[in-house]
Amino acid sequence: MIIAANLKTNLTRIKTTKYINEVESFLKKNNISQEVLVFPATSSLNLHSGSVVVGAQNAYPTINGAFTGEIGYEQLEEFNIKTILIGHSERRHLLGEAQEKLVEKFNFYKNLGFKIIFCVGEPIEVREEGFESMMEYISKQYEGIDTLYENLVIAYEPVWAIGTGLTPTSEDIVAIHQELKKKSQAPLLYGGSVKVTNAAEVLALEGVDGILVGSAALYAEHFCTMCQYAQELNK
Numbered sequence: 001m002i003i004a005a006n007l008k009t010n011l012t013r014i015k016t017t018k019y020i021n022e023v024e025s026f027l028k029k030n031n032i033s034q035e036v037l038v039f040p041a042t043s044s045l046n047l048h049s050g051s052v053v054v055g056a057q058n059a060y061p062t063i064n065g066a067f068t069g070e071i072g073y074e075q076l077e078e079f080n081i082k083t084i085l086i087g088h089s090e091r092r093h094l095l096g097e098a099q100e101k102l103v104e105k106f107n108f109y110k111n112l113g114f115k116i117i118f119c120v121g122e123p124i125e126v127r128e129e130g131f132e133s134m135m136e137y138i139s140k141q142y143e144g145i146d147t148l149y150e151n152l153v154i155a156y157e158p159v160w161a162i163g164t165g166l167t168p169t170s171e172d173i174v175a176i177h178q179e180l181k182k183k184s185q186a187p188l189l190y191g192g193s194v195k196v197t198n199a200a201e202v203l204a205l206e207g208v209d210g211i212l213v214g215s216a217a218l219y220a221e222h223f224c225t226m227c228q229y230a231q232e233l234n235k
């Protein structure tokens with residue numbers, strides 16, 4: 001399974017290095033063979049060799065160039081980074097990234113062979129319209145994306161569950177993942193208020209191939225425990 005930490009805008013370079021080394025040591029000490037990804041803040045990106053794969057939370061669809069404030073492939077290549085998050089709800093809804101831009105990023109980094117964690121999920125007002133409306137909304141987030149891309153991972157993160165402590169019921173997660181699997185056979189992660197207290201239950205659900213964790217992942221010990229749960233499930 002894939003266990004991913006999205007550190008968002010948290011931790012300094014020094015704290016991130018300490019965090020990744022702590023996770024790395026835990027994986028080695030406990031012979032954990034899960035796929036563990038850590039997405040640090042851009043300023044904390046660095047070379048890392050070991051079991052933990054470091055990925056970028058975002059990057060501009062360019063090798064390099066005049067894109068003030070952005071980083072491109074040239075800056076990722078320096079740190080041997082070949083994994084990227086695209087379409088996170090905070091980039092869609094807080095930072096206003098439109099589907100067209102996300103598709104451009106997807107195609108650019110796909111052409112470079114990146115592992116792409118493509119995020120989808122509905123806001124609460126869509127959720128409240130019912131299952132059909134919700135699936136229609138999420139389907140639009142797949143438009144333009146090559147769902148057969150061999151290095152694609154999908155992360156379903158209901159917007160209303162991110163950072164709120166709320167999660168869908170287990171039955172809902174299973175039902176939604178079942179629908180999303182019809183759209184792409186790529187590994188499908190669940191994200192949105194996954195904590196050390198519910199991670200084992202979520203990981204055990206049918207159609208869940210891993211988790212994408214935000215705030216709870218900031219506690220390295222908790223994130224390591226989630227990796228342990230995945231190892232014990234050995235799905």
Ligand SMILES: O=C(CO)COP(=O)(O)O
Pocket residue numbers: 006088157161162163164165191192193194212213214215216
């Ligand atoms: O956005 C998320 C992971 O990308 C989820 O965040 P939380 O785990 O804080 O709800």
